[in-house]
Structures are given as structure tokens and as C-alpha cells.
Amino acid sequence: MDAPHGHLLHPLPPAGPDEVLDTLLARGGVRVERIVSFGQSSPDGFWYDQTEDEFVVLLAGAAVLRFEDGDRTVDLVPGSWVDIPAHCRHRVEATAADEATVWLTVFWPAA
Template sequence: MENLFSPLPGDLAGEFFEPLAGTRRTRVERIVSRGHASPEGFWYDQDEHEFVVVLRGAARLRFEGPEEVVAMGPGDHLTIAAHRRHRVDWTTPDEPTVWLAVFFADEPA
């Protein structure tokens, strides 16, 4: 057994991504941020859908098409459709933001 909050990585140069489980079509990751944001001009544009929940800390995600900013705190979750361009605008600088992300593809027709 493992715990999502222990151990948390210490000094982070960038966001920390840790695979936890998965199959060929689905993967689960723990992401830890601390004052991180996506680089200027960078947008995620993923081939799969992403369900994401903030477990600890806080964050702001920015979406393109349509333009939208979403503030997230503990327990807040959403599903990002495949190819919906998004970026991390802000995460709490004084404590870790711990995310759980589940990436999944559409079922074949």
C-alpha cells in the first residue's frame, strides 16, 4: 500500500509526474506542483481525455476554444476532452498542490 501524500517530493525544479497505474488505454498519475505554471506560450494538446482532481492545494487552469479560466481547490474535479488546449496558469506557491489525473481514450466503435 502507498499514500498519495507521503512522501511528497521536496524541492521541485518543475512539476513532478508519477505514474501510479495503467493499461494500454488508461493511465493514472500523481502530479505534484508548488508554485508552478506552464511555460509562456505552452499548451497541452493531448490525444486522450483527462479526468483531473485537486487533492491538496489549489490551481488555476486556462483553456482555449472557448477561452476559460477555472480555479480549483481540494475536491474539485473536471474532465478535459481530448485536444482541448489547456495550460496550468498558477498553483499555490506556499504548499504542494497534489493532483490525481486519469488519462483515457475513447472506446473503439
């Protein structure tokens, strides 16, 4: 049996107006995604309010997440990670405009 495999940073999709999301694995209620951003941010007034827990690792580029609770921000650089519980309202405030921002996200059902 051939085990699925790949590289998270090569190849990257070309820059475009939208983020590119690739589901790398979905099994047993767990989903792993690679997201590539090119300067995108959440629309004004939009907040993610997800029913799943989410673990985020930034692999390349830079990003700023904003959390509604306490109106706090978290600056992400390669190697930074954030654990976002279900229903923790957050948004992408900014991603690097001059290079690809590559995220690895893991989702699973909230406890």
C-alpha cells in the same frame, strides 16, 4: 499476491524547480498519475493538446487552469475535478507557491 498500494499525500517529494510526476497505474489503455507542483505553471504560449481524455482531481493546494476555447479559467481547490476531452487545449495558469499542489490525473484513449 500483494496488491499495489500507497498514499497520495504522504510522502510528498521535496519542492524543486520542476513538477514531479509519478505513474501509479498503467493498464488497458488507462493511466493514473500523481503530479506534485510547487508553484509551477505552463510556459508562456504553451497549450496542452492531448490525444487522450483526461480526468483531473485536485487533492491539495490550489491551481488555475486556462482553456483556450472561450479563454476561460477554472479555479481548483482540494476536491475540485475537471473532465478534459482530448484536444481541448488547456494550460496550467498557476499553482500554489506556498504549499504543494497535488493532482490525481486519469488518462484514457479518446472515444
